[in-house]
Structure formats: structure tokens, C-alpha cells
Amino acid sequence: MHKLSSILVNFDLKPLNLIKTIYDFSRQEVLLTETELFQLLQSFEDCPPRESLQSSSFQWRNLLFSQVSAGNTTYWYSQQIPIQINSNLSGIANHLAVESSTGKPDILYWRILDFLSPEKLQQLWNYLLTARSQFNPAHNSAGLNNYRQSLFTAPPPEIYSEISEKILGALIPIADELPNSSQEIGEIEMQITAHNDGHYYKIHNDNGSPDTATRFLTYVYYFYRQPKPFTGGELRLYELAIKDGFYVAGDRYQDIEPLHNSLIVFPSHYMHEVLPIRCPSQRFEDSRFTVNGWIRVAID
Ligand SMILES: O=C(O)CCC(=O)C(=O)O
Ligand SMILES: [Fe+2]
Structure with missing residues (x-):
């Protein structure tokens, strides 16, 4: 889990809309939870209220990609899903x-x-x-x-x-x-x-x-x-x-x-x-x- 304060210092959140860009995004190893992303967005002066943000997600390999839309702008985030080794x-x-x-x-x-x-x-x-x-x-x-x-x-x-x-x-x-x-x-x-x-x-x-x-x-x-x-x-x-x-x-x-x-x-x-x-x-x-x-x- 990343602390919001350190992300704000180190990371410039940009709208991303291509899978390739999402991949590059994930390579930066900035992994946000949904809650953190909302908090991050709301720290922007022009962020609409939380009720008007919409989110959805999809899974690719062991990464979970989610998107949050605010007005015409879409923000992506990714999260690693723990890899399960089948103990059997x-x-x-x-x-x-x-x-x-x-x-x-x-x-x-x-x-x-x-x-x-x-x-x-x-x-x-x-x-x-x-x-x-x-x-x-x-x-x-x-x-x-x-x-x-x-x-x-x-x-x-x-x-x-x-x-x-x-x-x-x-x-x-x-x-x-x-x-x-x-x-x-x-x-x-x-x-x-x-x-x-x-x-x-x-x-x-x-x-x-x-x-x-x-x-x-x-x-x-x-x-x-x-x-x-x-x-x-x-x-x-x-x-x-x-x-x-x-x-x-x-x-x-x-x-x-x-x-x-x-x-x-x-x-x-x-x-x-x-x-x-x-x-x-x-x-x-x-x-x-x-x-x-x-x-x-x-x-x-
Ligand atoms: O023929 C093999 O030894 C492996 C074939 C294979 O990897 C596959 O069909 O996915
Ligand atoms: Fe194979």
C-alpha cells in the first residue's frame, strides 16, 4: 500500500487510454488501491464530487486494471493480484x-x-x-x-x-x-x-x-x-x-x-x-x- 503523500510527490497522474500506455504505467510500479485513487483525484482542485466519479475494472494476467471517469477524463490504475500457487x-x-x-x-x-x-x-x-x-x-x-x-x-x-x-x-x-x-x-x-x-x-x-x-x-x-x-x-x-x-x-x-x-x-x-x-x-x-x-x- 502506498502512502498518498509519497505518491503526490513522486508521481504525476495523467489520463491514459491505450492498453499499451496502461502497460507502461504498470511498469512504473505505482500501484494504487481504488480508495487511494479517489483520494488522489479529489486532491485536484477541479475534481468533481465523488458521487459523480464512475469506475469499472478488468483483469489481464495477474494485473487488475481499473478506470475511474470524471467528466470527460478517464484515469487508470493497476493493482497486482497475488499469485496463487496451487498447494495441491x-x-x-x-x-x-x-x-x-x-x-x-x-x-x-x-x-x-x-x-x-x-x-x-x-x-x-x-x-x-x-x-x-x-x-x-x-x-x-x-x-x-x-x-x-x-x-x-x-x-x-x-x-x-x-x-x-x-x-x-x-x-x-x-x-x-x-x-x-x-x-x-x-x-x-x-x-x-x-x-x-x-x-x-x-x-x-x-x-x-x-x-x-x-x-x-x-x-x-x-x-x-x-x-x-x-x-x-x-x-x-x-x-x-x-x-x-x-x-x-x-x-x-x-x-x-x-x-x-x-x-x-x-x-x-x-x-x-x-x-x-x-x-x-x-x-x-x-x-x-x-x-x-x-x-x-x-x-x-
Ligand atoms: O509439443 C510439445 O512438446 C509442447 C506443445 C505446446 O507447448 C503446446 O501445444 O502448447
Ligand atoms: Fe504450450
Whole structure:
């Protein structure tokens, strides 16, 4: 909480109306509560009475932006929302862990080896070999060019239900133990991807936009022909850092080998990337395949 007197000395409040400007504003790390903003405004000689001030707010990532209108002038302020680390993640680790990393760098993930039985894996292959024409180029949610190159498609219903059930099978014991409903498991999203020669996915996280904000776990199931027909394609998980109220990639990272028939689970807000793939044959069936997606928290 900032003292009004120190803000008045150090800070020249200006009307701001563009998101970009709001962002710059937040970088100054001047965080006001609504009450402080009203007090600040009222210290201006020409400020209308409090009853005529109107306010509204919206949330972006872990920042709460609010606006107060006085006549034709709009004032913005921002406030950091405390970041909640899900204390049950360690519990999930206990249930999922065949292998887990809590070491250095400080990155949590869970990996299950031999995730699918040989029969289920064969079913997946049988589907894939008929489905080449259903794969489309993937786009990054921010619409940026050159951010991501891969092919993807929606899973057929039987693959969706079998794999989501298997994932839920690992998570349900935890869901039952969760102390409140806001941490119950909601929707499971799923896609099938193929990364071939020259494909990659640059650094991103999976829940940084309003429509993805309820994703809390990311899972990636890897499978490919034997012997392994490509090189590269490691999943690089970055240590989490917070800068100016935003999640950013820390300096340290861990590269995870996309092992055949393994499932990786990690928190969706981690920054991560897929390193470039080299696949000399360039044949579709030699791609680095995944069934991957996101587990959302249920919302009441
Ligand atoms: O393929 C992978 O290893 C990760 C894919 C990914 O990050 C995503 O689809 O959001
Ligand atoms: Fe991702």
C-alpha cells in the first residue's frame, strides 16, 4: 500500500487510454488501491464530487486494471493480484510421479513412462495413418507469424475419451481430496500434433489470455516411430520468474526429451518452447507426434 503523500510527490497522474500506455504505467510500479485513487483525484482542485466519479475494472494476467471517469477524463490504475500457487500440485505429483523433477533449476514437472498399452498405441497409429489430410497448420493464439510451425488436428471421439479418461484416472484421486470446488477439475482440451522437419514452437505459456486463463495443467503425450526418425524437438521448460507483475521466463531452464510413449504434465503458466525438429525423411509418418492439451479448473 502506498502512502498518498509519497505518491503526490513522486508521481504525476495523467489520463491514459491505450492498453499499451496502461502497460507502461504498470511498469512504473505505482500501484494504487481504488480508495487511494479517489483520494488522489479529489486532491485536484477541479475534481468533481465523488458521487459523480464512475469506475469499472478488468483483469489481464495477474494485473487488475481499473478506470475511474470524471467528466470527460478517464484515469487508470493497476493493482497486482497475488499469485496463487496451487498447494495441491505437490499432491498431484505424488500420484502421477514415475519420475519428477524438483531439483535444479527449480522447475516442477511430472512424467509417466509407458503411458499407453501396446494395444491403445496401435489404435492411435491406425487412426493417424488414415488421418494425414485432416492435419492443418497450427497458429499461435496471438496471431504472430513465425511463432509456431506444426500440424494439428482434433482427436476423434474414441481417442479423446480414452486418453482423457487415462489422464483423469491419474488425477481423480486428487480431485476428490481438493478442499474446495474452485480447484476441481473442469474441461480437458485435447489436440493431436505433428512436428516435422524444421518445425518448432517458440517460447510461450498456455494460459496467458482471458479464454485460456482457467487452464492450470498442460499435458503432452509423445509418440513416434521406432527407431526414432527425427532429432531435436526437446520441450524446454523455463524456471518461472515474475517481472513487473508478469510471468516471464527465468534464466534457467530444463530440456525434456520427448520420450516415445511418455506423458509430461506441467503447470500451464510455465514458459516453455519446442526446440526445432530435424526429420531428414520429411515423411509425415516420421513426425514427432503428440496428443496434448490442457486441464482446466472447474468454474462454479
Ligand atoms: O509439443 C510439445 O512438446 C509442447 C506443445 C505446446 O507447448 C503446446 O501445444 O502448447
Ligand atoms: Fe504450450
